[in-house]
Amino acid sequence: MELIPTSLADSRAIEINHHGPSRRTDRNGYRLLGGFPPLPTDYMITAVAQGVVSKKSQGRGLFIIETRYTHCPGRAVFRLTDPQVTQRVTIVLERGETVHGYAEYQDKQPAVDIKIAAQPAWWHSSSTVDFVSPNPDGTFALSHILPGTYDISMAMLNSEGMPTTSRVISQRELPLDQGEPLLVQLPVSSPQGGASISGHLVVKGSETPGGVWVTATAPRVKNMTVHIPLISPIRKPVPFRLQGLKPGTYRLKFSGNRIGDLTLDDIVAPSDDLEVELHSLSHPRLEGFVLGELTEEPISQFQIRVRKLKTLRGANSMPSPKWITFHHPEGFFDIETAGPGIYQVQVLADGYAPNWSGPINTDENHSMLVSLSLGGTLKGRIIDQAGEPIDEAKVVPLSWAGDANPRTQHLFASEKGATRSTKGLFTLSHLPEGTESLKITHPDYALQTVEGIWVNSGRIAQVDDIVLRSGGIVEGFVLDEQDTPLANKTICFADATTGTTDDPSRRWATVVTDANGFYRASHLPTEDCYVYRNNLWKMRGVMRRLVIPKEGETIRLDFGGAFKVRGILEGQEGIISQRRMAIRELIPAHFECFTLTDESGYFCFSGIVPGTYNLVYEDPDSRQRWQNIASITILDEELDLGVVKEAEGSAQKSTNTLGIQTPPVSSAPQARRLGLKLPLLLQPPLHWTFISKADFLAGKLKLRIERGGKATELIIFEKGKLADGWQAMSMGENPKAGEIYFGFESSLQYLTTPEDTLELTLHVVKDLDGIGAMQTGVLPAGTYTAKGGYTLITDAWQVPEALKAMPEETVENFRKMYDFKAYLENLKPRWPLEITGDGGWLDPQRREQLERMLEQMKEEN
Numbered sequence: 001m002e003l004i005p006t007s008l009a010d011s012r013a014i015e016i017n018h019h020g021p022s023r024r025t026d027r028n029g030y031r032l033l034g035g036f037p038p039l040p041t042d043y044m045i046t047a048v049a050q051g052v053v054s055k056k057s058q059g060r061g062l063f064i065i066e067t068r069y070t071h072c073p074g075r076a077v078f079r080l081t082d083p084q085v086t087q088r089v090t091i092v093l094e095r096g097e098t099v100h101g102y103a104e105y106q107d108k109q110p111a112v113d114i115k116i117a118a119q120p121a122w123w124h125s126s127s128t129v130d131f132v133s134p135n136p137d138g139t140f141a142l143s144h145i146l147p148g149t150y151d152i153s154m155a156m157l158n159s160e161g162m163p164t165t166s167r168v169i170s171q172r173e174l175p176l177d178q179g180e181p182l183l184v185q186l187p188v189s190s191p192q193g194g195a196s197i198s199g200h201l202v203v204k205g206s207e208t209p210g211g212v213w214v215t216a217t218a219p220r221v222k223n224m225t226v227h228i229p230l231i232s233p234i235r236k237p238v239p240f241r242l243q244g245l246k247p248g249t250y251r252l253k254f255s256g257n258r259i260g261d262l263t264l265d266d267i268v269a270p271s272d273d274l275e276v277e278l279h280s281l282s283h284p285r286l287e288g289f290v291l292g293e294l295t296e297e298p299i300s301q302f303q304i305r306v307r308k309l310k311t312l313r314g315a316n317s318m319p320s321p322k323w324i325t326f327h328h329p330e331g332f333f334d335i336e337t338a339g340p341g342i343y344q345v346q347v348l349a350d351g352y353a354p355n356w357s358g359p360i361n362t363d364e365n366h367s368m369l370v371s372l373s374l375g376g377t378l379k380g381r382i383i384d385q386a387g388e389p390i391d392e393a394k395v396v397p398l399s400w401a402g403d404a405n406p407r408t409q410h411l412f413a414s415e416k417g418a419t420r421s422t423k424g425l426f427t428l429s430h431l432p433e434g435t436e437s438l439k440i441t442h443p444d445y446a447l448q449t450v451e452g453i454w455v456n457s458g459r460i461a462q463v464d465d466i467v468l469r470s471g472g473i474v475e476g477f478v479l480d481e482q483d484t485p486l487a488n489k490t491i492c493f494a495d496a497t498t499g500t501t502d503d504p505s506r507r508w509a510t511v512v513t514d515a516n517g518f519y520r521a522s523h524l525p526t527e528d529c530y531v532y533r534n535n536l537w538k539m540r541g542v543m544r545r546l547v548i549p550k551e552g553e554t555i556r557l558d559f560g561g562a563f564k565v566r567g568i569l570e571g572q573e574g575i576i577s578q579r580r581m582a583i584r585e586l587i588p589a590h591f592e593c594f595t596l597t598d599e600s601g602y603f604c605f606s607g608i609v610p611g612t613y614n615l616v617y618e619d620p621d622s623r624q625r626w627q628n629i630a631s632i633t634i635l636d637e638e639l640d641l642g643v644v645k646e647a648e649g650s651a652q653k654s655t656n657t658l659g660i661q662t663p664p665v666s667s668a669p670q671a672r673r674l675g676l677k678l679p680l681l682l683q684p685p686l687h688w689t690f691i692s693k694a695d696f697l698a699g700k701l702k703l704r705i706e707r708g709g710k711a712t713e714l715i716i717f718e719k720g721k722l723a724d725g726w727q728a729m730s731m732g733e734n735p736k737a738g739e740i741y742f743g744f745e746s747s748l749q750y751l752t753t754p755e756d757t758l759e760l761t762l763h764v765v766k767d768l769d770g771i772g773a774m775q776t777g778v779l780p781a782g783t784y785t786a787k788g789g790y791t792l793i794t795d796a797w798q799v800p801e802a803l804k805a806m807p808e809e810t811v812e813n814f815r816k817m818y819d820f821k822a823y824l825e826n827l828k829p830r831w832p833l834e835i836t837g838d839g840g841w842l843d844p845q846r847r848e849q850l851e852r853m854l855e856q857m858k859e860e861n
Contacts, residue, residue: 001024001025001029001047001048001049001071001093002023002024002047002048002049002050003023003024003025003031003033003045003046003047004023004045004046004047004048004125004127005017005023005033005036005043005044005045005046006043006044006046006124006125007039007041007042007043007044007504008041008042008043008044008077008124008488008490008512008534009039009041009042009490009504009510009512010502010504011490011492011502011503011504011534011535012126012502012503013124013125013126014126015125015126016033016035016036016043017034017035033045036080038080038081038082038083039079039080039081040079040081040511041079041490041510041511041512042077042078042079042488042512043077043078043079043080044075044076044077044124044488045075045076045078045089045091046073046074046075046123046124046125047073047074047075047076047091047093048069048071048073048129049069049070049071049093050067050068050069050070051067051068051070067130068130068143069129069130069143069144070144071093071094071095071096071144072093072094072095072096072144072145072146073093073120073123073129073144074091074092074093074094075091075122076089076090076091077488094146095144096143096144096145096146097144097145097146097175098141098142098143098144098145099118099141099142099145099174099175099176099181099182100139100140100141100142100179100181100182101116101139101140101141101142101181101182101183101184102134102138102139102140102181102182102183102184103116103134103138103140103154103184103185103186104138104183104184104185104186105186105188105189105190105193105244106185106186106187106188106189106190106193107189107190107192107193107194109138109190109192109193110134110136110137110138110139111134111138111154111184111186111190112133112134112135112136112138113156113157113191113243114133114134114154114155114156114157114186115131115132115133115154115155115157115166116131116132116133116134116140116142116152116153116154116184117129117130117131117132117142117152117153117154117155117166118142118145118150118151118152118153118172118174119150119151119153120148120149120150120151121148121149121150121151121171122148122488123151128153128166130143131153131155131166142174142182145174145175147173147174147175148173148174149171149172149173149174150171150172150173150174151168151170151171152168152169152170152171152172152182152184153166153167153168153169154166154167154169154184154186155167156188156226169184169185169186169187169578170184170578170596171540171596183599185577185578185599187578188244189244189245189246190244191243191244193244194243194244194245194246194247195245195246195247195248195269195270196241196242196243196244196245196269196270196271196272197216197241197242197245197250197252197267197269197270197271197272197274198239198240198241198242198243198271198272198273198274199239199240199271199272199273199274199275199276200237200238200239200240200273200274200275200276201228201237201238201239201240201254201276201278202237202275202276202277202278203230203234203238203259203278203279203280204277204278204279204280205279205280205281206280206282207258207280207281207282209230209256209257209258209259209278209280209281210229210230210256210257210258211227211228211229211230211256211257212227212228212230212240212254212255212256212259212278213225213226213227213228213253213254213255213256214226214227214228214240214242214252214253214254215252215253215255216242216245216250216251216252216267216269217250217251217253218246218248218249218250218251221246221248224242224244224245226240226241226242228240237275240276242269245269245270246269247269247270248268248269249266249267249268249269250267250268250269251263251264251265251266251267252264252267252276254276254278256278257317257338257339258280258281258282258283258339259278259279259280259281260278260279260280260281260313261313262276262278264276281339281340283336283337283338283339284336284337284339284340284362284363284365285334285335285336285337286306286333286334286335286337286343286345286360286362286368287332287333287334287335287367287368288332288333288345288357288367288368288369288370289330289331289332289333289367289368289369289370290302290331290333290347290349290370290371290372291331291369291370291371291372292352292371292372293371293372293373293374294373294374298328298329298330298331298332299331299349299352299372300327300328300329300330300331301325301326301327301349301350302325302326302331302333302347302348302349302372303323303324303325303326303347303348303349304323304324304326304333304335304345304346304347304348305320305321305322305323305324305345305346305404306319306320306335306337306338306343306344306345306346306404307319307343307344307345307346307356307404307405307406307409308337308338308341308342308343308406308837308839309341309342309343309344309359309406309776309836309837309839310341310342310836310837310838311339311340311341311838312339312340312341312342312361312362312363313339313340316838317338317339318338318405318839319337319338319343319404321403321404321405321413323348333345337362340362340363341362342359342360342361342362342836342837343359343360343362344356344357344358344359344360345357345360345368345370346404347370347372348400349372351374351430352372352373352374352375352430353372353373353374353375353376353399353430353431353432353433353457354372354399354400354417354430354432355370355371355372355373355432357370359836373432373433373457373458374430374457374458375429375430375431375432375433375455375457376431376432376433376455376456376457376458376459376460376461377427377428377429377430377431377459377460377461378397378427378428378431378436378438378453378455378460378461378462378463379425379426379427379428379460379461379462379463380395380425380426380462380463380464380465380466381421381424381425381426381463381465381466382395382421382424382425382426382440382442382465382466382468383424383465383466383467383468384445384467384468384469385467385468385469385470388424389421389423389424389425390421390424390442390445390468391420391421391422391423391424392420392421392442393420393421393424393426393440393441393442393445393468394415394418394419394420394440394441394442395418395419395420395421395426395428395438395439395440396412396415396416396417396418396438396439396440396441397417397418397428397431397436397437397438398410398412398436398437398438398439399417399431399432399434399436400416400417400418400431401413401414401415401416401417401418401439405839406771406776406836406837406839407771407776407839407840407841409691410437410691410739411498411506412439412505412506413503413505413506414505415505431455432455432457433455433456433457434454434455435451435452435453435454435455435692435694435695436453436454436455437449437450437451437452437453438450438453438463438466440466440468442468443523444470444523445468445469445470445471445523446468446469446470446471446472446523446524446525446526447471447508447523447525448466448467448468448469448525450463450466451693451694451739452693452694452720469526469551470523470551470552471522471523471524471525471526471549471551472524472525472526472549472550472551472552472553472554472555473520473521473522473523473524473549473553473554473555474493474520474521474524474529474531474547474549474554474555474557475518475519475520475521475554475555475556475557476518476519476556476557476558476559477513477516477517477518477519477558477559478491478513478517478519478533478558478559478560479517479558479559479560479561479562479607480541480560480606481541481560481562481564481604481606481607482562483561483562484517485513485516485517485518486513486517486560487513487514487515487516487517488512488513489512489513489517489519489533489534489559490510490511490512490513490533490534491510491511491512491513491519491521491531491532491533491559492504492507492509492510492530492531492532492533492534493507493508493509493510493511493521493524493529493530493531494506494507494508494529494530494532495508495525495527495528495529495530496527496528496529496530496546496730499530500530500532500544508521508524508525508529509521509522509523509524524549525549526548526549526550526551527548527549528546528548528730529546529547529548529549530544530545530546531544531545531546531547531557531559532544532545533559540594540595540596541559541560541593541594541595541606541607542559542560542591542592542593542606542607542608543592543593543594544590544591544592545557545559545590545591546590546591558607559607560606560607561606561607562606562607563606563607563608563609563638564604564605564606564608564638564639565583565604565605565608565632565634565638565639565641566602566603566604566605566638566639566640566641567602567603567640567641567642567643567644568600568601568602568603568642568643568644569581569597569601569603569617569644570601570643570644570645571645574601575597575600575601576597576601576617577597577598577599577600577601578596578597578598578599579596579597579617579618580594580595580596580617580618581594581595581596581597581603581605581615581616581617581618582594582595582615582616582617582618582626583605583608583613583614583615583616583632584613584614584616585611585612585613585614591609591611591613593605593606593607593608608634609634610634610635610636611633611634612631612632612633612634613631613632613634614628614630614631614632615628615629615630615631615632615641615644616628616629617629629644629645630644666795667753667754667755668753669707669751669752669753670751670752670753670795670820671749671750671751671752671820672749672750672751672752672793672794672820672821672822673745673746673747673748673749673750673820673821673822674703674714674745674746674750674752674821674822674823674824675729675743675744675745675746675821675822675823675824676703676716676743676744676745676760676823676824676825677729677742677743677824677825678742678743678760678762678831679760679786679788679825679827679828679829679830679831680742680779680830680831680833681772681777681830681831681832681833681835687741687742687772687773688741688742688770688771688772688833689739689740689741689742689770689771689772689841690739690740690742690768690769690770690779691739691768691769691770691771692739692768692769693739693740694720695765695766695768696739696740696768697717697720697721697722697740698719698720698765698766699717699718699762699763699764699765700715700717700718700719700761700762700763701715701716701717701718701744701760701761701762701763702714702715702716702760702761702762703716703758703759703760703824704758704759704760704761705750705752705756705757705758706756706757706758706759707751707753707755707756707757712750712751714750716744717744722744724748725746725747725748726744726745726746726747726748727744727745727746727747728740728741728743728744729741729743729744729745742770749820750822752790752793752822754789754790754793756789756790757787757789758787758788758789758790758824758827759785759786759787760785760786760787760824760827761783761784761785762783762784762785762831763783764779764780764781764782764783764784765781766781767779767780767781768781769836770833771839771840771841772840772841773840773841773842774838774840774842775835775836775837775838775839775840776835776836776837776838776839776840777833777834777835777836777837778833778834778836779831779833779834780834784831786827786828786829786830786831787827787828788824788826788827788828789824789826790822790823790824790826791823791824791825791826792821792822792823793821793822793823794819794820794821794822795820796819796820
């Protein structure tokens with residue numbers, strides 16, 4: 001059998017030592033596995049037994065070998081904390097039973113040109129289980145099934161009959177009662193029931209692209225994409241087909257890693273026999289020389305990694321973030337890029353400070369010269385709250401360990417360049433000149449970061465004492481819908497700026513529930529913290545919550561439970577089955593719970609805590625994936641919503657719908673708290689963040705309020721500090737990028753009226769790197785002025801009827817949001833940023849939704 005070892009703390013389920021030797025057991029079923037880093041969280045070994053079913057020749061010496069499981073997959077969960085101890089685990093594989101089923105398209109036609117798989121919900125591996133093809137009548141059989149929860153997946157087939165990308169479409173308990181067949185309803189139309197676009201690709205050029213993505217787009221219709229693999233050499237046209245489309249006119253886009261982008265407009269579905277000519281491209285290369293700044297002599301041994309700032313043409317693929325080692329007597333390097341674009345390279349060599357090159361445009365095709373300096377040195381001391389020195393604290397510099405991606409360069413991506421404290425003292429050498437950030441970790445203390453430390457090349461700077469605190473504790477149980485504790489479930493902790501990251505190195509903590517479903521995370525910083533479960537988007541139940549750990553205290557936070565919110569989802573043509581739904585907090589991403597409708601459209605959320613939320617459902621036919629149904633208020637009792645209808649946009653029981661009402665505003669001067677956002681480039685959705693908080697605050701931001709011929713001037717920040725009573729807004733989006741958001745709000749109150757005239761002035765002392773939802777950019781140094789009025793101004797907030805029965809804490813939170821506030825966003829002119837790249841902080845899925853929304857708004861306008 002084959003053994004697949006993974007860490008339950010790793011959301012990506014990357015196989016441990018993946019590039020090592022084969023992990024097949026010997027004739028006695030035994031295998032010794034090594035190379036497991038000691039961790040306080042669990043590992044899992046997945047065991048699969050396969051046999052060859054067929055071997056088909058594809059010509060040119062290529063064969064397709066088809067295998068099938070001979071037993072049900074098995075697993076063993078264990079913990080390794082001592083490198084001197086070898087654990088022995090036993091995995092017993094069983095035959096299981098066969099589950100018969102029927103697969104059909106949305107238009108009730110039997111599904112025949114897809115593949116179906118049932119993967120155990122506990123599965124934690126990047127590999128997949130067996131896919132099976134339905135018979136011509138849509139029936140299929142899933143072998144080797146043991147009782148349990150399974151993710152049911154579908155995979156479309158390409159022109160060669162091979163599965164392309166797969167997706168989970170439902171979650172079921174198998175086998176069904178009394179041998180009942182499994183009905184799988186696919187979220188796509190059949191080739192017969194929908195339209196199709198097909199044709200052939202003719203690839204010109206000497207390079208082999210590897211594969212082509214074909215995407216069909218149309219207004220108010222969800223994109224459809226298929227992947228066409230290309231095998232070298234390409235000697236004849238390659239067929240492609242997009243099926244299950246709605247009849248209409250589409251735009252086709254052809255793209256790939258080594259292929260020139262091509263867009264065809266006004267392609268009518270149905271269409272066939274399209275002949276599309278594509279041209280393969282060789283990737284440009286970056287080359288240059290590395291010299292010592294003082295000696296001007298070549299550095300013969302060094303490391304390089306690459307950052308892509310902007311894609312010029314072709315697929316928006318990103319380079320590997322890994323360091324590449326070079327040995328050359330003349331300090332020469334030559335590296336392939338990820339397609340035409342604008343790049344930077346970071347160079348690192350022993351005895352020198354790392355240095356980023358300037359932007360390099362591959363179209364200009366010239367060599368670069370990177371000089372390395374000795375850099376500067378930081379010295380400091382790590383102490384506890386009693387002033388005692390702390391040994392073995394790890395100190396990591398961001399200039400060495402920061403992420404190479406422009407969107408997340410403010411995050412620590414490794415521990416490169418780290419040192420440890422001795423008797424509390426540490427020294428970091430060879431740091432580049434400029435602003436430095438440090439991350440300090442110790443197993444007995446909460447993580448600490450220190451920002452805005454200035455480094456001078458050739459000098460030693462003393463850092464103020466860094467105090468580590470014990471932090472807070474968060475603990476609780478993970479429960480299913482019957483309040484049964486769930487073992488071996490991963491719980492992750494990360495700050496709100498990092499978000500629900502899949503990378504364990506970027507989290508505050510990762511823990512796994514014990515046999516009683518209990519988890520406990522210690523030494524957490526006392527800041528906003530996302531607590532979430534692995535595999536966030538494919539599961540059912542409570543997935544994410546927000547907590548603020550308290551110093552020296554323990555907070556109880558459970559996930560799940562028997563508390564229910566239920567109903568039936570109905571569309572224009574009847575009930576909607578096998579559809580994902582979610583309950584989300586009105587403040588984005590602070591709370592999320594998922595479920596799935598059954599065959600009768602029934603849905604049931606479990607574990608919802610009292611509050612006011614948005615009820616949404618997933619619409620595969622819409623350009624915006626998640627559609628809002630209603631805002632619902634949940635009290636301390638189970639809630640039956642009855643029938644909720646996707647078309648009406650509101651729950652049938654309207655008493656559950658909450659409306660925030662803004663009462664009339666007094667024209668007399670009234671003391672209000674202020675909130676403002678800088679009038680930057682109209683960059684959807686009007687959010688921007690600046691990477692360097694220190695560089696931003698080094699300037700000056702002034703607000704002038706004119707009323708009745710008199711003016712009041714307020715300094716919001718100046719000379720590196722925010723004024724008393726002012727703070728930067730918390731973005732509340734996920735992921736949030738950068739060091740400081742472009743909005744500010746006051747805790748103090750100022751006299752305001754709706755008729756006030758406002759003038760905002762910003763002094764920028766140096767170019768500011770920033771990142772928005774979809775792009776990165778620079779706000780050049782200079783002085784900017786804008787005038788306008790209030791976007792929203794409120795007096796005392798009136799509590800809606802739907803909230804009056806809520807806990808006082810919830811009501812008070814809304815009061816803080818809406819009570820006596822004046823927001824400044826109606827300012828002109830907009831201050832233009834110089835766009836430097838396409839990589840914003842939106843993930844690809846949300847970016848695609850936003851682009852669709854903007855396109856739809858443009859068309860409707």
